[in-house]
Amino acid sequence: MSGVLIGPDGEDPFEAGAFAGLRAQLQAAAATFADAASADGPGTLEGILLGMVDDVDRATREPLEIFPVCHHSPASALAMARRLREKQPKVVYLELCEDMAPLLTELRNCRLPVAVQAFATEVSGFPAEWSPLSVVAPLTEASAEYQAIAYALDTPGVELVLVDRSSDHVFQWDARARTAPEEPAGPDAPPAEEEAALHGDAVGVKIGDLRPRFAELEEHLLRHGKVRHWSEWWHQYVELPLGSSDHDTYRQVMLLVGSLFRRLAPGDTHRVRVDEDRERYMWTRMREHLTASGADPRDCLYVCGAFHAASRVEEFGVHGSGAFEIAPRTATKWQHGLIPSSHAAIEAQFSLAAGSVSIAATLWAKNLRRTGVKPFRLAGQAGTKKTSKAKTGRQEPAASPTAVPADRLTGFLQHPPALDRLDEEELLGWSVEIVRAARRNGYLASTADAIAVFETSILLARMRDRAKPTPYDFQDAAVTCIEKDTVPGRRDVRRLVEIMLGGDRIGQVGYDALPPLARDVHDRLAPLNLALQRRGVQRALLDIASRPELAACSDVLWMLRRLMPQGTARPIMGERKLGARSTQESWDLALGTHQRALIELGYEGVSIEQVLEQRLRRTAYGPQATAATVLEAVEDAALYLGGGRLADELGRHALVVLSTERTVDGAPDVLRRVRRLLAYYRTSEPVLPSWVEAFTKAGYAHYCALLPTAFADEDAGVRQVAATLGFLFGMESLALSLGCDRTQLELAVAQSHPLGPEKTALLWAAQSHLGRLPLTELRSRCEELLASPLTLPAYPRWLSGFVQALEPVPALAGFVVEAVSNAFARLPDPVLLPWLPTLITSLRAEGSELAPLLIREAGRIFPGRLAALDAWVPPWREETAAGPDLPGADEGGGRGGALLAAYPVACDAVAELLGCDGQWAAVGSGARDGAVLAGRYPATAEAWEAVLTGA
Structure with a gap:
């Protein structure tokens, strides 16, 4: 569709409309600029300028009133509240995912800002790597959509209809092939960790994405507006002027801005197609509702972003000609709920400047005091003041339908905003308050600094051709006059200004709006007598010995520690191990801070036990599962869920996974977990579970078969081979009692032919354990290695192998102490000194459990007093000397x-x-x-x- 509409007789249908004078001025301006530039002629520029006016005229003539808004704009919220009281529509169409409608009534139980969320963990019809899917739509009180929602839900006879694409369609239309790199965040975007704090990696849905998509246009606006980022430009040139304008002026200006950004957007085919499909989707849903309900379009209000209000699709309007076909949803099961949001999370997700949403909240409160407009708030809304019925009722007469409004754009564009006297008083208060805040944070600020901040703010505003200082001017002035060279505390002046102007307000979801799992957690932790909804860390003391009922709270806390992010439930005293329970525990709890994670946990099940079981099964049966990870799931099932059926099922599956492994890479973890589980079942069960016996027999045969290959494989580390031998030697007695043949192990050791010194030392230790290599011969071999100049430089590698051999053959601890002592006595310094750091780091990384064994053995052999060291003779030397x-x-x-x-x-x-x-x-x-x-x-x-x- 072209920029200028042509009527059936070849003439402009809007030529005689309310904007005829503005069109004439724009045509003359286009001709003047074209003559000066002498480039493409007046056609291109004239088409853009007149097309913008046509978009405004077309939207204002639509029988179903279109109300353009910008996301989290105080001016939009103020105009929305004023228009709702004047028009009192019977149907409100809102640009928001249609599947989120049932959640809006739960906003009464929350403290804003919060976000409506759609969440899916099991996907169908989407790539598996996209899981989990998450869509959020944050709401603040200073947003037009919240005003519309509050009006519709608290006004009898008003219907609220969400008309935007569903959460499922958001991902259906998502062409993020996950192959192209993501676009870098804007320079004014806050740090990424703030986004992860509340919204995570959810896809953000908002009303009115009014930001230029043409990079050169945004750069031009910022440069000529003498501002640093887009949020500051919008605040200065759109937000402030529209805050005191009437409804018609606000509507026409927003439509003009939306049309400008739309016509100057780059030709991104996918993005343009998604934008147009959204507009077709919304107009199709509205026409379907009008047909089904029989509502009069003049009694309806369509709230959408200004970018979509200037739409040019065929389906536009109640009399649109297009027939858009809406695709069915996939089989993905979506869960819906409310999660806490914050100003910082909104700024991070939508690439706004840090502090811009807080400044918008401050401006919203200021506009309400200045204009006297009564905002709409949901009855019982947490965190807001109670309002009388006069503030929420429909006592003002509805505005009668009027003709097409007159041209308000011309006057708005020609007159600069007037300076408000109240701004000077506000600036003076800010200057005093920032000095007080700076003193509290360690700055040497004085009254003179307050005066300097006040005057500098005005000076900066005049240098930037502004009628009055903005919060951004004040922030720059405060940094210049107060911060100087150093920051004495943990907050700089810029952050102090953001806190002073509103700070990062964090919302909260009320108990009644929580999913069943979250409510169940709060109910089960009620005996702790803590305000679990409150943000911050709280200390919980559990004396289970005197109050046995607190044992159930302890179980919940340990499961929360397993399922929730770090810091949600942190044990200070007490532990939970297999076969051991603490009688006294102390916890630091921060459930209120991590409320979002608890809510999303509720999307996975109705109790934390169910969620934990599902996650353990998902881990055990996943494509990347190994025998060690499955045994870890068995251990968690026994630790948190009492074992039983689930532990037996996962244990049998561990046997299946072990049989498919062709390397010994996971042997250390398998050995450690099998030892722990075996000790637990031997002390807590009358007989060993059948899966433990089967795993022992299969593991014995499995590792016997892999042992020769592991010795010869260069990719298999010494620790892995040592753990394999540890499993075979440690489980040997149980395996033999279950019918295994020791000949398997003897043959496996006999067929092993390692090449490296470390593995050779392991093989010698294994042969010593099997009686194939007497200790005297083992000593003589080490003596030969020390005596040969060819093997002497590599002797530390043999020692490293002997140290790792303590895992399968702990009885060699005395011999290892002897070998290390001989090495310290006979190795030259060029060989010994480089080897010591390697030995220490390897023990710390791979053999931390072996160091105590060596230390105990050395303490038994070496003298306990320094005076006895001179006359002390090592036992092995005494035996050698006494032998002949x-x-x-x-x-x-x-x-x-x-x-x-x-x-x-x-x-x-x-x-x-x-x-x-x-x-x-x-x-x-x-x-x-x-x-x-x-x-x-x-x-x-x-x-x-x-x-x-x-x-």
């Missing part, structure tokens, strides 16, 4: 034989227990030959040596 002098030391018994020969009574007792009938024989110089018996039973000799030495 004892009878039978060279006859196969080794150190164990020498020790048994030194204690014949003990040797006789062991021989009797083993059923041996051998006699002591004389060898050499008549000494008793205990080494003969020890040579026959070397393993027994080594074991008895460990008993006697306390190893």
Whole structure:
């Protein structure tokens, strides 16, 4: 559709209308500019200028009155309140997602600002990676849509109809292929973390997105308006002038601005198509309602953004010719509710300047005092003053239908706004208040600074060609006069000004408007006697020993800690572990601060137990689930839900997932969780669950099969291989009792052929545990490594392997202490010093549980007093030195034989227990030959040596 409409006889249908004089002036201006530029002639500029006037004329002539607004604009809200009392429409059509209508009545139970939210966790018809889907529409009292909602809900006989696309259609029309990078936020947008605080990554829906989509146009307006960002330009050149204008002037100016931004928008095909489809959607819904209800269009009011009010689609108007077909919704199940919002969250989501919504709230209150207009507020609205019936009733006579309004644009565009005396008094109050706030925050401000701020604000306004200082001028003046070079406190002057002008008001959803899950949480935590709706941190003390009923509160708090963001429920004292419950607990609670998260939790179920069960199932059966993650879900099910059916089901699924794994990457987590679960079931259940036995048998066979590959695989780390051996050795007794064959493990170790020193040390430790490698031979191998100049530089790598071997073979702790001590004694500094940081960092990152074992063993071996250190001889050196002098030391018994020969009574007792009938024989110089018996039973000799030495 072209910019200028042509009638059936070839003449302009609006030529004789109310804007004929304005058209003539714009045509002359277009010709003048075209002659001066000598470019494309007057046609292009004239088409734009006259098309804007035609858009205004067309919208004002529509029988169904169109009320253009801008999102969170005090001028729009003021004009809306005034027009609703004059016209008193019977039907209000509102540009808001139509599926959000049932939630609007719950606004009575909230304190603004809040946001109406549509939320979906299980998607159908959309890409799975888009989940969860979230759409929010924030509302403040200083917004035209809230005025319309309050009027319609509290006025008998008035119907409120939401006509914008549904939340489902928002994503149906969303062409974010999730491949192109998102556009960067504007320079005046607040930090991203503020958005995540309340609205998260929800898609924002608002009425009246009045911001130039033509970058050059916005840059031109900011430069010539001598402002820093778009919010300041709108406040100065649109908000303030329209705040004192009449209805016709306000309406025509907003239509003109919307038409300007629409005609100068870039040719983004997708965005233009979405905008036009929204307009077709809304006009189609309105015509359907008019046909079904039989309402008179003159008794209706259509509230929409000024950008959409200047629409040029065929479906425009009650007599539109187009037939737009609305696509059906997908099968996605949407949940609806109210979530708390804030000024900062609105500014972040819609790329507004920081503090602009707070300034708008201040301007709204000022306009109400100045004009005496009575705003509409929902009866019982939290956080607002009570109003009399005269303020909300329909006692003023309805305005009679009038003809097309006269031209108000010409006069508005030609006359600058007049200075209001009240602004000077307000500026003086601001100057005094900011100095007082600065003093409280550590600034050395004085009365002279207040005077300087006042005068500088006026000076800046005049330098920027403004009739009066704006809050933004005042903010710049305060920073210039007070802040100086440093910020003594945690808030700078700019932030102090934002707080002084209204601050970041945060809304709250009342108890009655909460979903069932949130109400259930509040009810179950009622015995704590805390104001859980209040923002901030509160301390809860639970003496469960004296008040057993608080155990139920403890269960709720631990589940909230598991499900909610960090900081919602933080335990100060007490713990929840498998098989352990605290009798006294202390908590820091911030449910009011994280109310949005609690509400969105209510979209997933009717109780926190149900939500936790759903999340555990989703984690366990997800495509990225591993045996370790499934075991973690089993542990959480036992910890928070008491185990039972869910734990058994997830445990059986862990067995299925384990059988599909082809690497040992998850072995450390599997080993840690299996040990914990096994200890829990052994102490709390009469018999082990069937899934534990099945998991032990399958895991034993599974890791035996993977062990040779893990030793040879370069991608498998030492910690993973050590954890695999730890599972096999630690679960060996249970696995053998369930029918497993130890030959599997012996064959797996025999088939392992590692290449690196660390894994070789692990293999030696495994062979020592299986009796294939005596401790004496293990010592001799380490001695050979230290004696060879070729292997000496790499000896720390063998030691790292021995340290990791403490996981599967903790009995080697004494040997590891011996090996580390020998390394410290014999390794040269160029080798030892670079290795120490690596050992410390690896122990901290991968073997923190091994360090206490080493420390305890070292404390047992080394002397406890410094004075005894000089005369101390390591036990392994004593044994080495005493070995050759004892009878039978060279006859196969080794150190164990020498020790048994030194204690014949003990040797006789062991021989009797083993059923041996051998006699002591004389060898050499008549000494008793205990080494003969020890040579026959070397393993027994080594074991008895460990008993006697306390190893």
